[in-house]
Amino acid sequence: MLYDEPGSGGAPLLWGPGFALAGFLLELALGGPTHVVAWAVIGVGLFLASALWVYARRRFLSVRVTDMVLWQGREALPVERIAEVRDGDPPARAKPLGGGYTVPRKYQEVPLTLDDGRAVLAWARDAEALRAALRRALDAWENRRHE
Incomplete structure (x- = not known):
């Protein structure tokens, strides 16, 4: 391999779950009701959207x-x-x-x-x-x- 530019790294895959975890921890810190299932669904949804984005960039921009x-x-x-x-x-x-x-x-x-x-x-x-x-x-x- 003389030159390799992948189009996208894997770090964007962590953004969605990280935002969901931050939202859950903020709810926990504020002492109100926590919505574990909702934050899990949001984390998975954002992960899937960013996985599609990373896949497209790796396929078309590598x-x-x-x-x-x-x-x-x-x-x-x-x-x-x-x-x-x-x-x-x-x-x-x-x-x-x-x-x-x-x-x-x-x-x-x-x-x-x-x-x-x-x-x-x-x-x-x-x-x-x-x-x-x-x-x-x-x-x-x-x-x-x-x-």
Whole structure:
């Protein structure tokens, strides 16, 4: 693995149960009636909602680079199809990888030229690290090809 950006960590899974526990403890501290079942249902409901959110982010916003494949969300691009990793501004009308219409918000663009001459946009939170990983993958592919 040359680059791995999972899209989301596991910490958001604890937010819902943590809020529910805080609500229960606040009721307990105030000395009023406590609603154990209600707080448990709220905690489970918030956990399930955040689990769906984490799953979606991991599926659609993950970025991985191996010496063979660039994964952008749901889309896999073999490294052998990449002709050039470009610096600078992306060309007009370059299609983002990953199946979306635009590069995800808060992600930086990395312009690529494919072997058929088309320009596409890879994306990551750290564009320089992705660019470096893609160049290492291209070097590894070139070395394998010439062996």
